[in-house]
Amino acid sequence: MKMSKGVEWAAHACAVLALLPPGSALPGEALADFLDVPPPYMAKQLQALSRAGIVTAQRGVAGGYRLARPADAISLWDIAAAVEGSAPIFRCTEVRRNGPCGASPAECPGPCEIAAAFRSAETAYRQALAAVPLTDIVAGAARTATAERKQRITEWIEREFRESSREWTSKRN
Amino acid sequence: MKMSKGVEWAAHACAVLALLPPGSALPGEALADFLDVPPPYMAKQLQALSRAGIVTAQRGVAGGYRLARPADAISLWDIAAAVEGSAPIFRCTEVRRNGPCGASPAECPGPCEIAAAFRSAETAYRQALAAVPLTDIVAGAARTATAERKQRITEWIEREFRESSREWTSKRN
Numbered sequence: 001m002k003m004s005k006g007v008e009w010a011a012h013a014c015a016v017l018a019l020l021p022p023g024s025a026l027p028g029e030a031l032a033d034f035l036d037v038p039p040p041y042m043a044k045q046l047q048a049l050s051r052a053g054i055v056t057a058q059r060g061v062a063g064g065y066r067l068a069r070p071a072d073a074i075s076l077w078d079i080a081a082a083v084e085g086s087a088p089i090f091r092c093t094e095v096r097r098n099g100p101c102g103a104s105p106a107e108c109p110g111p112c113e114i115a116a117a118f119r120s121a122e123t124a125y126r127q128a129l130a131a132v133p134l135t136d137i138v139a140g141a142a143r144t145a146t147a148e149r150k151q152r153i154t155e156w157i158e159r160e161f162r163e164s165s166r167e168w169t170s171k172r173n
Numbered sequence: 174m175k176m177s178k179g180v181e182w183a184a185h186a187c188a189v190l191a192l193l194p195p196g197s198a199l200p201g202e203a204l205a206d207f208l209d210v211p212p213p214y215m216a217k218q219l220q221a222l223s224r225a226g227i228v229t230a231q232r233g234v235a236g237g238y239r240l241a242r243p244a245d246a247i248s249l250w251d252i253a254a255a256v257e258g259s260a261p262i263f264r265c266t267e268v269r270r271n272g273p274c275g276a277s278p279a280e281c282p283g284p285c286e287i288a289a290a291f292r293s294a295e296t297a298y299r300q301a302l303a304a305v306p307l308t309d310i311v312a313g314a315a316r317t318a319t320a321e322r323k324q325r326i327t328e329w330i331e332r333e334f335r336e337s338s339r340e341w342t343s344k345r346n
Binding site: 001002003004005007008009011012015033034035036037076080084085087089090091092093095096098099100101102103104107108109112113114115116117118120121122124125126127128129132136137140141144145146149152153156 | 174175176177178180181182184185188206207208209210249253257258260262263264265266268269271272273274275276277280281282285286287288289290291293294295297298299300301302305309310313314317318319322325326329
């Protein structure tokens with residue numbers, strides 16, 4: 001039982017987008033470069049995040065992706081569900097109805113004890129992730145990063161803005 | 174992100190084994206028949222449960238599988254981990270170390286905030302399943318089963334014992 005790597009990439013991409021100045025955006029290629037992941041895979045996660053209303057594709061000068069809502073209104077569960085879906089982890093095939101002693105429909109008004117316990121555990125899992133806003137991720141990362149690394153990230157973001165503006169202008173002329 | 178169907182089968186099989194009189198056992202084929210699942214798949218789950226020390230294969234007259242320890246000392250997490258493994262759901266590939274602004278090893282003394290939050294949610298999931306002993310599953314199922322179904326299950330178990338004893342005796346003679 002594994003979560004796709006896409007969730008990790010998507011979460012890190014959202015953390016980078018949370019650092020952008022208001023109104024600005026980053027191209028998917030820049031995010032792929034920042035995280036050193038193949039651009040097609042990064043694009044796939046960004047599309048999933050976009051479909052879920054977590055990021056927005058912005059056109060025009062310095063176009064690209066930006067968060068669709070404030071970082072404190074985006075949780076790790078939102079990101080995981082966007083990429084991995086929100087279907088139950090445990091698959092109940094109603095085994096209790098099977099075989100020579102199978103339960104009748106009348107005996108199954110609700111989920112069986114096994115399915116109910118797995119559902120309840122999954123709720124605990126989701127609630128734990130839903131309680132972590134992107135702002136907490138960014139604040140935690142900022143606490144452990146050195147001043148030198150923070151400076152490097154700021155300069156990288158500024159350079160990406162300059163380059164995507166220039167590319168856009170040269171395409172238009 | 175899906176759990177294998179084997180977990181459901183294994184959990185139901187353990188619930189059946191919890192109904193057996195002390196010292197008795199059921200062949201894997203009988204459990205497969207009870208749950209109406211293919212015998213090879215049932216055998217695979219029973220092997221996983223056996224490797225994890227949850228069931229024991231008993232030889233001799235009326236041989237087969239029985240619980241290896243009391244039902245109140247077997248949790249749903251024990252069963253899920255036996256079949257599905259206990260590897261983390263979230264795969265951390267240390268994305269923070271990647272790219273032009275990657276963190277140095279010195280900046281990564283512990284897991285990043287994203288990995289830590291997923292680990293914490295997984296702990297909540299495991300603890301919720303670990304808090305459900307097999308005895309609770311059986312007691313809950315007994316509350317919703319009709320007297321007629323309980324009788325049918327008792328008779329099925331008794332018939333299986335008679336048949337597996339007869340087969341064993343005929344093989345020996």
